[in-house]
Amino acid sequence: MNDKTAELINNACKGRTHIKLTVGTLNTDGEQTIKTFGESGEIQNENYIYEIGSITKTFTASLLAKYIYENKMALDDRISKYLDGLDSERYYPTLKRLATHTAGYPTHLPFGAWDGIKLTMAVLFGGKSQGPFPFQMDLEKMKQLTQENKMDDKDYPWQYSNFGMALLGYAIGTVSGRGYWREMNEFLTSELGLNHSYTGTFADKNLRGFNKKNKDIGNWIWGEDMTAPAGDISSTAADLLEYARIHMYKEKPYLALCHQKHASSKRHDMGLGWIMGKKSNSILWHNGGTGAFRTLLSIDMEKKLAAVALANYPIFMDRIGLAALENLQNKSGIAN
Numbered sequence: 129m130n131d132k133t134a135e136l137i138n139n140a141c142k143g144r145t146h147i148k149l150t151v152g153t154l155n156t157d158g159e160q161t162i163k164t165f166g167e168s169g170e171i172q173n174e175n176y177i178y179e180i181g182s183i184t185k186t187f188t189a190s191l192l193a194k195y196i197y198e199n200k201m202a203l204d205d206r207i208s209k210y211l212d213g214l215d216s217e218r219y220y221p222t223l224k225r226l227a228t229h230t231a232g233y234p235t236h237l238p239f240g241a242w243d244g245i246k247l248t249m250a251v252l253f254g255g256k257s258q259g260p261f262p263f264q265m266d267l268e269k270m271k272q273l274t275q276e277n278k279m280d281d282k283d284y285p286w287q288y289s290n291f292g293m294a295l296l297g298y299a300i301g302t303v304s305g306r307g308y309w310r311e312m313n314e315f316l317t318s319e320l321g322l323n324h325s326y327t328g329t330f331a332d333k334n335l336r337g338f339n340k341k342n343k344d345i346g347n348w349i350w351g352e353d354m355t356a357p358a359g360d361i362s363s364t365a366a367d368l369l370e371y372a373r374i375h376m377y378k379e380k381p382y383l384a385l386c387h388q389k390h391a392s393s394k395r396h397d398m399g400l401g402w403i404m405g406k407k408s409n410s411i412l413w414h415n416g417g418t419g420a421f422r423t424l425l426s427i428d429m430e431k432k433l434a435a436v437a438l439a440n441y442p443i444f445m446d447r448i449g450l451a452a453l454e455n456l457q458n459k460s461g462i463a464n
Contacts, residue, residue: 129163130458133451140443141167145342147441148176148335151452152365154373154434156460162365175364176335177324178438179347180423181416182290183368184361188297189227189386189401190375191315197382200303203227203390210299213271219281220274223299226292228391228398232284237291238265238273238355265354270298286393290358293401297357308357316361320374325363327356334362337420337440348418359418365436372427372434375412387412387429415446424449433457 129137133151141147144167152162164173195201203224208214221231265273273291301308309327316325329347339345350360363371378384386400389409397404405411410430416423422445427434433456437449 129452130455133448133455136448136451137165138169140439140441140445140448141165141169143167144338144441144443146336146338146344147439149439149441149448150176150178150365150437151448152369152436153452153456154369155456156432158373160366160369162369173365175324175366176438176440177333177362177364178335178423178440179329179337179416179418179421180361180363180368180425180438181359181418181421183363183414183416183423183425184357184359185293186386186401186414186425187312187316187361187371188293188300188357189399190380190383191300191312192223192227192296193382193385193400194315194319194380195300195303196385201299205299207274207295207299210302211271211274211295214275219279221279221292221295223296224390224400225283226289226296227400229286229289229292230283230391230398231289231292232279232282233277233287233289233292235288235290237277237289238269238294264351265294266352267298267354270294270354283391286391286398290355293358294355298354300357309352312357312361319380320371322363322367322371325361325367325371327360327362329362335440337418339420339442345420359416365438368425368436368438369434372425372436376427376429376432376434413450415449417442426450426453428453428457431457431460433460 141149150164154160162173164171205223206220208220225231297308304311312327316322328350334347337345350356375383389397391398396406397409402412403414413426420442422439422443424437424445426449435449435452437445439445
C-alpha cells in the first residue's frame with residue numbers, strides 16, 4: 129500500500145471510534161490481499177460482512193445477462209411484458225434502458241426529492257438506519273409509479289435510477305417463478321460460489337453501521353421492499369474480489385454482455401449495471417451507499433486487477449478504492 133492510499137485511509141479513520149474500513153486487492157496472479165483498519169491503524173481482518181449498497185446493481189445486471197444468454201429474456205423487451213396491469217397502449221422502457229440508467233426515470237424515484245434529502249440528513253446526523261426509504265415500496269406502488277411516469281421511446285440522458293433497477297429485479301424474479309430474493313440468493317451461492325453474500329441484512333452476521341457522531345445506527349432492514357434489487361446485498365471483501373475475478377476471466381460466458389458498452393454519458397460509459405471508464409472501457413466500477421455504509425468495487429479488465437473498499441461509516445470511499453487500484457497498476461508498471 130503506497131503513501132497516498134495510506135494517507136487517505138488514516139484521514140478516513142480519524143475520530144471514528146467504531147470504524148472497520150477494509151481495503152482489498154486482487155493482483156494479476158489471482159492473489160487477494162485484504163487489510164482492515166480501525167481508528168488507530170490496522171486491525172485484524174475478520175471477514176466482516178458489509179452492506180454493499182448499489183454494487184448490488186451489478187449483481188442484478190449479471191443475473192439479467194444470464195437470463196438473456198439462456199433466452200429467457202431480451203434486452204429490447206419492455207418492462208410491461210413482466211409487470212401486469214399497465215396501460216397496454218403506452219410505451220414502457222426496455223430492459224436495456226433500465227440496466228443503463230437511460231430509461232428517463234427521475235433519480236429521486238421512488239420517493240419525493242425532499243423526502244430523500246431528509247432521509248439522508250437523518251442518517252448522517254443522528255437518525256436510525258431502519259430501512260431504505262420513507263415507505264416500503266410494494267408491487268402496487270411500483271405499478272402506480274410506472275404508470276404515472278410516462279416515458280417516450282428513446283434513450284434519455286443518463287440519470288441514475290434506483291427505481292429502474294428495482295423494475296429490472298422484479299422482472300427477473302417474475303421470470304424465475306421464485307421472486308427476486310430467492311433467485312438472487314441462489315445465484316450468489318450456487319452460481320457464483322460466494323458463500324458470505326446474501327440479500328438483506330442479519331443482526332447476527334452483518335457488521336453494524338455508525339453515523340458521523342459515532343452513534344450505532346445498525347443496519348437497513350429491507351424486508352420485502354421492492355427496491356431491493358437496487359441495493360440490498362451484503363457481502364465481504366473476499367467475496368467481492370472473487371466476484372471481480374469471475375468477471376475478469378469471464379468464467380461465466382454470459383457476463384461478457386455486462387462488459388459491452390450499451391450507453392454513454394458525458395462523464396462515463398455504461399455496460400449492464402457497470403459504470404465504465406470513458407477513456408478505457410476496460411475499467412469497470414460501481415460504488416454503493418446505504419444508511420451508514422459506503423463501498424467501491426473497481427476492476428481493470430484488461431490488466432486483470434481489482435480493488436475493493438468498504439466502510440461502516442458514511443464516508444467517501446471512491447478515492448480510497450480507486451487509489452488502491454491505481455497503486456496495483458503502478459506496481460505492475462501498467463498504470464493507465
